[in-house]
Amino acid sequence: MNERPDRSPITSPRSERVRKVAALAGRSARRKQGRFRVEGPQSVRSLLEHRPDLAREVHLTERAATDHPELLDLARDAGVLVSTVDEQILRALVREPAAGAPDGAAADGSGAAGALVTPQGVVAIGDLPAEDPAAAASALEALPADRAVTVVILHEVRDPGNVGTLIRTADAAGADLVLLTRTSADPYSPKAVRASVGSLFHLPVLTGAVIEDVLEQLSGSAITAAATSGYASSELFDVELPPRIAWILGNEARGLDEATLAAAPLTVRIPLAGHAESLNVHTAATVCLFETLRRRRAGA
Amino acid sequence: MNERPDRSPITSPRSERVRKVAALAGRSARRKQGRFRVEGPQSVRSLLEHRPDLAREVHLTERAATDHPELLDLARDAGVLVSTVDEQILRALVREPAAGAPDGAAADGSGAAGALVTPQGVVAIGDLPAEDPAAAASALEALPADRAVTVVILHEVRDPGNVGTLIRTADAAGADLVLLTRTSADPYSPKAVRASVGSLFHLPVLTGAVIEDVLEQLSGSAITAAATSGYASSELFDVELPPRIAWILGNEARGLDEATLAAAPLTVRIPLAGHAESLNVHTAATVCLFETLRRRRAGA
Incomplete structure (x- = not known):
């Protein structure tokens, strides 16, 4: 190399x-x-x-x-x-x-x-940065302890265009770190790089994370793992969002697997006002990440 | 026929x-x-x-x-x-x-x-519903006068996948009406229909609108035309949003033309917290439409 x-x-x-x-x-x-x-x-x-x-x-x-x-x-x-x-x-x-x-x-x-x-x-x-679970763990560990942080975790997001666009949106909403699990598309594929429009280089983006390890590390930290679910009892706009939060985003077709969803201490429902049955992963991420940004700014 | x-x-x-x-x-x-x-x-x-x-x-x-x-x-x-x-x-x-x-x-x-x-x-x-500027005008005219309404206007959105996804997001955020100007992609193309995942049939979607006529009609109505611009002095999260609002979304690469932007009584900037220089049209629309929904629900 x-x-x-x-x-x-x-x-x-x-x-x-x-x-x-x-x-x-x-x-x-x-x-x-x-x-x-x-x-x-x-x-x-x-x-x-x-x-x-x-x-x-x-x-x-x-x-x-x-x-x-x-x-x-x-x-x-x-x-x-x-x-x-x-x-x-x-x-x-x-x-x-x-x-x-x-x-x-x-x-x-x-x-x-x-x-x-x-x-x-x-x-x-x-x-090409190495795929390294230890680097993902170190990056989480290294986040500043004394202020609000937003982490975005992509788990089984398979489309490179989606991965790039999600990184672009995470950047725009002020995320501090993006982690991708092994089963997500590679953010360094040309399609993902194009879709990220430079955001891939604006914030730390680490690949090769293991979801169980990340969840365990988060549960021992002061960063709350959060996920969206159509079955959650609380709505995003009503619930209190912790200032240190890690949004876990799942597969385009299936969403998050049950074990991951169950392990997230915070699950919220995005209100759907029309007849639409669901949102795509990028739309859901945009709503959660910009609501997080709005709260952060309102609190500042 | x-x-x-x-x-x-x-x-x-x-x-x-x-x-x-x-x-x-x-x-x-x-x-x-x-x-x-x-x-x-x-x-x-x-x-x-x-x-x-x-x-x-x-x-x-x-x-x-x-x-x-x-x-x-x-x-x-x-x-x-x-x-x-x-x-x-x-x-x-x-x-x-x-x-x-x-x-x-x-x-x-x-x-x-x-x-x-x-x-x-x-x-x-x-x-196939006819492309009919008069039908677009009638649909605007027919919106209920005594409650909050959200209109989405797609002007020169060229990608059929974007058009379909925008209709899906407009539906999810509770929009009452979607108008497309003549220079937008056709929402009835198979790609747009697929991307809308049924939302095309959930709310009135009218094609063939003429932007100048729509803006003139809005200016005579109690519905405020609103647009996003990186140069707007007010930020979306700080500004008061009128309960009757029409969001105008523009071309993927160029955004809205200057004449349309100048004719919109409300322009807002979406805060960008990271190093990202811009948002794509769907991300921007999601932020504006769900913030509109959040305000509407908070006011209810």
């Missing part, structure tokens, strides 16, 4: 280096190479600004270099290799695998469809 | 009738035929329960008929033709056109990817 980057120019869209970057659409290639891919000026800027420690290479067109000179400055400050490539090579770097690939190539959404077609002139490569 | 349905059994997946239903994925075919398509037991049940006046035909497999006997009862009560078809014909009814079709076949999302593959044994055909 720490070999020096190849500083020779990329001259062919069919070169081995280009194929390795394109392969980063797949989880197994990301693990094998220890790398992930970031596309588009906004996301690359976030990577270079907020997580320069992860950044390794930036590839961009002459046009993108002219349009976004700040990327060159940020890359230089971060000591990151910058290479200028032509449009054809740039497109080859983000070539999508055939539909049905493990990351759900056909299942993306979140309005990111444009990004499937063009990376807007810039692609970055970063070091 | 009012010819009697063909009651003969469908015997081939390549028949003209099957091809006409499959073609309903395209907006021009929907307009030409005056029909739209609904897939899956939950959405078909909502159509038959809430808008039996629109329902014309239900096609389902033997298996689906056994698993969902209530659909047969509802169809009989609605006087709707029911035909039993084999799985091969059912799949042919929902065959997707090639990617790049006008409805954005490759751009769907919202966790509805499974529905692209299987309609879960049931497909219904309905009469």
Whole structure:
């Protein structure tokens, strides 16, 4: 993982280096190479600004270099290799695998469809953070003890677009930490990275958490695990929310499993006023996280 | 549009009738035929329960008929033709056109990817409501004058999955009416219908509205047009929300155009607590609509 980057120019869209970057659409290639891919000026800027420690290479067109000179400055400050490539090579770097690939190539959404077609002139490569339950535990442990905190736990959220959008919304609502259990989609898949629009680099996002361990750790801490359920007796807007809270979000189709739901000390129902039978996981998360933010601000 | 349905059994997946239903994925075919398509037991049940006046035909497999006997009862009560078809014909009814079709076949999302593959044994055909600015005006006019109302206006929301999800969220938050301007995606596209998960039939949803006319009508009514803007001086959580409110939601990439924003008497900023630069249109709508619901319930 720490070999020096190849500083020779990329001259062919069919070169081995280009194929390795394109392969980063797949989880197994990301693990094998220890790398992930970031596309588009906004996301690359976030990577270079907020997580320069992860950044390794930036590839961009002459046009993108002219349009976004700040990327060159940020890359230089971060000591990151910058290479200028032509449009054809740039497109080859983000070539999508055939539909049905493990990351759900056909299942993306979140309005990111444009990004499937063009990376807007810039692609970055970063070091893939390890999937590490111990790192998740340490990150929880390290949260400040003397103020309000909001943690978001994604458990079995399978769609990479949803994972990215949830990270973006968690960021916007001021979450301090996002943990993903092993059975969630990888936030470092290109689809999730695109959907997070840079938020992946704005707050600590840790993968590989084990839900039972996280719940046990929370129960011994002063952070209350909270979940939504259509069968909960209390409504979100009526219940007192603890200032230190960890929202656990579950699978798109099935929600949270019963054991996890039973282990959460706080379960709330989101009021549904019309005839809708349910909310999707992202809508439910948005309501809970912005209500948490509203209370936090009202209390400040 | 009012010819009697063909009651003969469908015997081939390549028949003209099957091809006409499959073609309903395209907006021009929907307009030409005056029909739209609904897939899956939950959405078909909502159509038959809430808008039996629109329902014309239900096609389902033997298996689906056994698993969902209530659909047969509802169809009989609605006087709707029911035909039993084999799985091969059912799949042919929902065959997707090639990617790049006008409805954005490759751009769907919202966790509805499974529905692209299987309609879960049931497909219904309905009469397509006309795109009619006068109907939109009448629906606004007809809202009760003596209580709180929430209207949602979608202006230039281009992704059918977003349109469907926004209708679902509007329903869940108790909206009384959804209006779509001509430049929004069609809520009767299969992708939008799937993403709305039945909510399309739970509340009045009218297409073909003209934004200038709607704004003028609102300004003469006791319903306040409201919009979000990152530059608004008031924050959503601090500002007084009128009990009769119409939230105007704009394009995914560009937001609302300046003229529309300037014409809205109320603009609010959604507080962003982290480093996220913006929210997507659905997240912003969720925050505004559920805050509206929370205030409404707190005031009751």
